[in-house]
Amino acid sequence: MRLVALLVLPILAAIGLSSGTAHAATFDPGRIIDDVIFTNASTMSVAQIQNFLNSKVPTCDTNGTLPASDFGRPDLTHAQYAAMRGWQAPPYTCLKDFNEGGRSAAQIIYDVSQQYQINPQVFIVLLQKESSLVTDTWPLSWQYRSATGYGCPDSTPGVCDSSYYGFTNQVSWAGRLFRSVINQSPGWYSPYVKGQNFIQWSPIASCGGSIVNVQNWSTAALYDYTPYQPNASALNAGYGMGDSCGAYGNRNFWLYFNDWFGSTWAANYSLQINSQYAYTDATKTTVANMSSLMPGDKVYVGFTAKNTGNTAWQNSGPNAILVGTEAPKERSSLFSPGSGWLTATRPALLKEATVAPGGIGTFEFWLTVPASGVAGIFNERFNIMANNLAWMNDTGLSYYMNVQRPKYTWSMASQYAYTDDTKTTVANMGSLAPGQRVYVGFTARNTGNMTWSNTGPNAILAGTEAPKERSSIFAPGSGWLTPTKSTLLKEATVAPGGIGTFEFWLTVPASGVYGVYNERFNILANNIAWMNDVGLSYYVNIR
Structure with missing residues (x-):
C-alpha cells in the first residue's frame, strides 16, 4: 500500500x-x-x-558539491551523480x-x-x-x-x-x-x-x-x-x-x-504532569501566594497527571495510586502535621476511581506551615506511586514555598480613658481618688506580617511594660488576666494592616497610694514575643 x-x-x-x-x-x-x-x-x-x-x-549539501560516496561514486559530486541519473539539479533543501x-x-x-x-x-x-x-x-x-x-x-x-x-x-x-x-x-x-x-x-x-x-x-x-x-x-x-x-x-x-x-512500549506505571496549582482553600477560588507564606498558613495544593503507562490507575485496592514525598522518597514532611495526610509521607490518593492509560488523574491535599520554628525557602517534592508495587518516574514535581519569619509589630492608632465601660464620660486622669476605677483602652494597627488572634496558644494580649511583666498596683480589683496581663485583643482576628482594640480597668488602691504614676503597657503574642515598645502609657495622678 x-x-x-x-x-x-x-x-x-x-x-x-x-x-x-x-x-x-x-x-x-x-x-x-x-x-x-x-x-x-x-x-x-x-x-x-x-x-x-x-x-x-548539521550541514546540508545545498549545492551538491560533496562526493557521492554514499552511492559508490566518490569520483563524482552529488550534483554530477544526480545529472548522470537524470535526477534533480541543485540546489537541494x-x-x-x-x-x-x-x-x-x-x-x-x-x-x-x-x-x-x-x-x-x-x-x-x-x-x-x-x-x-x-x-x-x-x-x-x-x-x-x-x-x-x-x-x-x-x-x-x-x-x-x-x-x-x-x-x-x-x-x-x-x-x-x-x-x-x-x-x-x-x-x-x-x-x-x-x-x-x-x-x-x-x-x-x-x-x-x-x-x-x-x-x-x-x-x-x-x-x-x-x-x-x-x-x-x-x-x-x-x-x-x-x-x-x-x-x-x-x-x-x-x-x-x-x-x-526510546522504547515504543510504555512502562507499566508512568506519568506526565498536566497541570499544577495552589489555592488558599479547598474551594479553589483564590490562588495562594506561595512566595510569601506565614507560620500557621494552610494552602490547598493539587496537580493533574496523564497516565502514560500501560496500566489503569485505581484509587482503591492493594495497588492504589497515591502521592508520596520525593527527594528523598518516603521523607517525613514538615508540612504534613495538621494537613490530614494519609501518613507523614503520603498526602493523598488519586481522586478518580480509575484512570485509563492516556487519561488524566487528579491529586489534591493540604500543606500546613508549622506555627513556629520554620522560616526560609522550601522546595517540597512529590511523586506518584502504585502502592506496594513501584514508584513512577520522577517528573520533578515540587511546590516552592517561601515561609516568612513572623513579624509582630504595631503602631498606636488611638488611646482613651472613661469613667466606666459605657465610654460616655471621659475620665480625668489628672485627679483620681483612692479606690476609683477608670476604663481605659487603645486601638493598635497591626504593622507586622502575622494575623492577630484572641484565641489559641499565641493569642494577642496587653501586658505591663517598663519593665516587662511588671506587677501593676492597678491590677487588683480590675479583672485582669494576671497581675501583669491586662486583657486580650477584643477582635477575633486582625489581619496585617488592620486595627485591633484592647480595653481594661485600672483600679486605684483604696489607701496608701498617692502621687503621679506613668503606667506603661505593650502588646505581646503569647508564648512567642513581645512587640515593639511604642511608649503607650496612662498618666495617673492620685490625690
Missing part, C-alpha cells in the same frame, strides 16, 4: 545507516507501539523538533531548512501532531522510514512530494496519486489516517482491528504471512499504513536487507523510534 518505504530502502542503505541500539529480535508484530506513546502529542515543542532535525543534518506555505517543516509536523493528537515523534520517524528526509543531506523534490508515502499504493509500484502530493498534504493525511483508525471512525475503513489479523510478510502474496494478535489501535493504524510485518530475515538484518520476502516499513519504524526516542 505504501511502496515508497520499499523503494527508499536502497537510498537509506546508500547514505550509511548505523546499526542503532534497538534489537529487532525483540520486535513484537502485535505491539509495535503503545497507544499512550503514539498519541502523546506533547512530547516535543516546535523548537525541540527543529533542534532534532538540525542535529541529524534539507528538511531542517524546508518551508511550505510560510511554515517550517518543524512547525508543520507540530501543527499536524496537535490537530490529530499524534506524537510528533511518530511523524519524524514516518518521514525517515518512508523517504529518508530526516537524515538526507541532499534530498530531491520527489521526497517532499511524497514525503510520507501517502497515496502510493503497492498495487501500482512507483506511481503515486497526485492529489496527495506536497509535504503538508502528506503529513496531514498520515495524521488523519492514524487518528481515524485509532478512533475507529465509521467513515474510515480499515481491515486491521485489535485482535486476530492475518498479516503478510511482504507485498508478494506467495511469501505468505501469519496471524498476529494486534494489541492496540496504534499498532493497527501502522498496519493500515504499511500492511506488512517483517519476516525473520528482515529482523535479523537490522536496518539492512533480508531475503526476497522481507518487508521493512514497520521494522524500520520500530527501529528508528527506539533508537531516536
Whole structure:
C-alpha cells in the first residue's frame, strides 16, 4: 500500500545507516507501539523538533558539491551523480531548512501532531522510514512530494496519486489516517482491528504471512499504513536487507523510534504532569501566594497527571495510586502535621476511581506551615506511586514555598480613658481618688506580617511594660488576666494592616497610694514575643 518505504530502502542503505541500539529480535508484530506513546502529542515543542532535525543534518549539501560516496561514486559530486541519473539539479533543501506555505517543516509536523493528537515523534520517524528526509543531506523534490508515502499504493509500484502530493498534504493525511483508525471512525475503513489479523510478510502474496494478535489501535493504524510485518530475515538484518520476502516499513519504524526516542512500549506505571496549582482553600477560588507564606498558613495544593503507562490507575485496592514525598522518597514532611495526610509521607490518593492509560488523574491535599520554628525557602517534592508495587518516574514535581519569619509589630492608632465601660464620660486622669476605677483602652494597627488572634496558644494580649511583666498596683480589683496581663485583643482576628482594640480597668488602691504614676503597657503574642515598645502609657495622678 505504501511502496515508497520499499523503494527508499536502497537510498537509506546508500547514505550509511548505523546499526542503532534497538534489537529487532525483540520486535513484537502485535505491539509495535503503545497507544499512550503514539498519541502523546506533547512530547516535543516546535523548537525541540527543529533542534532534532538540525542535529541529524548539521550541514546540508545545498549545492551538491560533496562526493557521492554514499552511492559508490566518490569520483563524482552529488550534483554530477544526480545529472548522470537524470535526477534533480541543485540546489537541494534539507528538511531542517524546508518551508511550505510560510511554515517550517518543524512547525508543520507540530501543527499536524496537535490537530490529530499524534506524537510528533511518530511523524519524524514516518518521514525517515518512508523517504529518508530526516537524515538526507541532499534530498530531491520527489521526497517532499511524497514525503510520507501517502497515496502510493503497492498495487501500482512507483506511481503515486497526485492529489496527495506536497509535504503538508502528506503529513496531514498520515495524521488523519492514524487518528481515524485509532478512533475507529465509521467513515474510515480499515481491515486491521485489535485482535486476530492475518498479516503478510511482504507485498508478494506467495511469501505468505501469519496471524498476529494486534494489541492496540496504534499498532493497527501502522498496519493500515504499511500492511506488512517483517519476516525473520528482515529482523535479523537490522536496518539492512533480508531475503526476497522481507518487508521493512514497520521494522524500520520500530527501529528508528527506539533508537531516536526510546522504547515504543510504555512502562507499566508512568506519568506526565498536566497541570499544577495552589489555592488558599479547598474551594479553589483564590490562588495562594506561595512566595510569601506565614507560620500557621494552610494552602490547598493539587496537580493533574496523564497516565502514560500501560496500566489503569485505581484509587482503591492493594495497588492504589497515591502521592508520596520525593527527594528523598518516603521523607517525613514538615508540612504534613495538621494537613490530614494519609501518613507523614503520603498526602493523598488519586481522586478518580480509575484512570485509563492516556487519561488524566487528579491529586489534591493540604500543606500546613508549622506555627513556629520554620522560616526560609522550601522546595517540597512529590511523586506518584502504585502502592506496594513501584514508584513512577520522577517528573520533578515540587511546590516552592517561601515561609516568612513572623513579624509582630504595631503602631498606636488611638488611646482613651472613661469613667466606666459605657465610654460616655471621659475620665480625668489628672485627679483620681483612692479606690476609683477608670476604663481605659487603645486601638493598635497591626504593622507586622502575622494575623492577630484572641484565641489559641499565641493569642494577642496587653501586658505591663517598663519593665516587662511588671506587677501593676492597678491590677487588683480590675479583672485582669494576671497581675501583669491586662486583657486580650477584643477582635477575633486582625489581619496585617488592620486595627485591633484592647480595653481594661485600672483600679486605684483604696489607701496608701498617692502621687503621679506613668503606667506603661505593650502588646505581646503569647508564648512567642513581645512587640515593639511604642511608649503607650496612662498618666495617673492620685490625690
